Amino acid sequence: MQQLPVYKVDAFTSELFGGNPAAVCPLEQWLPDALMQQLASENNLSETVFFVQENGHYHIRWFTPATEVKLCGHATLATAHILYTELGYTKDEILFNSLSGILKVTSPEPGTYTLDFPAMPPDAITYIPTAMLEALGVAPCPVYKTNMDFMVVLPSQEAVESLAPDFKLLATVGGRGVIVTAKGNEADFVSRCFYPQSGIDEDPVTGSAHTIMVPYWAAFLNKTKMKAIQVSKRRGYLDVELSGNRVLMSGSGVTYLKGTYIVAL
Incomplete structure (x- = not known):
């Protein structure tokens, strides 16, 4: 059995129980895809996000209870919130490598985060x-x-x-x-x-x-x-x-839960 840290964050809100909740799971190395999907299904939140540090940035992946998705804003904001408030991140900018390319997050002031995402005109x-x-x-x-x-x-x-x-x-x-x-x-x-x-x-x-x-x-x-x-x-x-050709989105996050996954690998 292995223990993995997990956090729950309410994103795009400054008040607990507002906004959109996401589970955030920092990893040292990737779990099997099937296990990440099972954890997301068990959480039953709109998104569970996993990320791994690599080459000066982070690789990020998002899972709904049913499938992996290519892009998720609130869970990315939740991840940045945990990096800054719980994991000791101090740089001005976070770079995430994702299925939608490189995503940038900055924190212009404590507790506020700005996502830099590609625009997708309909x-x-x-x-x-x-x-x-x-x-x-x-x-x-x-x-x-x-x-x-x-x-x-x-x-x-x-x-x-x-x-x-x-x-x-x-x-x-x-x-x-x-x-x-x-x-x-x-x-x-x-x-x-x-x-x-x-x-x-x-x-x-x-x-x-x-x-x-x-x-x-x-x-x-x-x-x-x-x-x-x-x-x-x-x-x-x-x-x-x-x-x-970019969309900037700013909002806040509130940590609701700190816990541990106990999984068999």
């Missing part, structure tokens, strides 16, 4: 899966897509907040998931994110989804710096910026 589509609008319970509306997610634009924040999707039907539409967004009342834009295809009905706060929404809203609102709220039950708050 493309408008004309063929809209009927099951998607039916599952969301909305009338025909603008729909966009990237190689990961669909993005549905609704007319108001209230329309986003009132959604009660049929997740079983929504899981049939393909892609990683469905983002629903609208102009906000107290922020530039709001969103909710649904990923039943990936084992998560609703993700509380989704950094990777903002790499899709930020280019769209920057063009629509004609501004590069914006405030965003993911209006899930737990709520998440992000300061975002479109910087060339």
